[in-house]
Amino acid sequence: MHQPHPALRQPVTAADRVLLEIQRAIVEGDIAPGSKISEPELARRFDLSRAPLREALARLERCHLIERIPNAGARVVRLSTNGLLALYQLRENLEGLACKLAAEHMTDAEITEVRQLLDQHLSSQRVREGESYYQEAGDLDFHYRVILGSKNSYLINILCDELYYLVRMYRVQLGMNGPRVSRAFDEHKAIINAIANRDGELADLLMRRHIAASRRNIEQQLEQMGT
Amino acid sequence: MHQPHPALRQPVTAADRVLLEIQRAIVEGDIAPGSKISEPELARRFDLSRAPLREALARLERCHLIERIPNAGARVVRLSTNGLLALYQLRENLEGLACKLAAEHMTDAEITEVRQLLDQHLSSQRVREGESYYQEAGDLDFHYRVILGSKNSYLINILCDELYYLVRMYRVQLGMNGPRVSRAFDEHKAIINAIANRDGELADLLMRRHIAASRRNIEQQLEQMGT
DNA sequence: ACGAGATAGATTGTCGACAATGTACGCCTA
């Protein structure tokens, strides 16, 4: 098997473990958006001291899941249309670049692996129609692979470590719905084809459109929720 | 006056202060690239406990100035041709995007301010020809303004807080040299003109070329040093 | 009654010491 991405090595320290737990809790909405983070409370809840907890909070700030103000504490980030727009503007650009670089740097073996992954997703999708959670994970896996294929460590770090938890947060909390799911597969297929053909320009374009479509999808959900 | 950028608020905490000192020391090469970071030693040197120091180290890792391995310590990043290439690939793209967004979002007042800044740079450049340090600062100031003009907080954060210390490190340690300096002014002028005309596409293109030229310049220096 | 200032409580920032882990040296064996 492969590891989702380099930074997600298995947690060796207490700070690592609590980070993963809080990340999950925020992304899935267990800790409400906008709510205040209390260090003493969390320390009790996870049964550790404030030192590793603060380490975890520093990393949570790094991936934009919380916002800290010196001497005043931290709050869980709040989802907003503007935030979504800013995030996806960046994502379109960065993942477009990742595609372009992947077309240059991915090995044939890596491309084959991604294709097998897509086939696997397709079959599992047919089995459980509509179960969007697995689709969610599968989609992210595809994007991860392409990003890693860029072989640009800074780009990988920004997308996988700093931006993707937020992306997941929007997707999980607003709920990805059905009709878009089947299209996504075709779009993934087209992207990996372009990469396989070493057509970076096309791969870039297709990825931008793919993400733009995803953004419109989430935007709708957000508006629907607002009304 | 204005503040260089939002994240560079005045340091309120001990961790903030020591962060700035170590950042400067690494960027300017006072702490040698590749050297090991010893927490106890730095704690003594800056006369504080390890708690705020570790906070600072976490932020240094965030801006890629050091690399940490759990239970094994941190090392100062090493400059390399590959690293430079990866960094500037990203920078071209991101600052290009920043220009495009700045063309949409900058107010006329902000554009006027940047133009005044450029005139100021031009006159001060004529006075002290060849003093690359001030040019260095001036160039960064121009880029900061444009990046802030994008009004995209994620983009601003990535460029100003996470990537620019590394950019400065390459520029300072490899030394920006003369002939390029005068051209940079013209290129800056062209970029702000495109932004003023609300021509995002052109501004994007010009910025990419501007940064590509800067990259080639530094690349030369690196090769020259390697031989 | 309303706003400014003071005070009490809680929270964050910092400290020094201990525990867990990694590193390096010397020793023993083949």
Next chain:
DNA sequence: TAGGCGTACATTGTCGACAATCTATCTCGT
């Protein structure tokens, strides 16, 4: 002599307590 093993040392991770700062409430004056 070369290589693996074990021990001693140094470094990092974690803990509980103290100091500095902020927030909310209460009081007082106009």
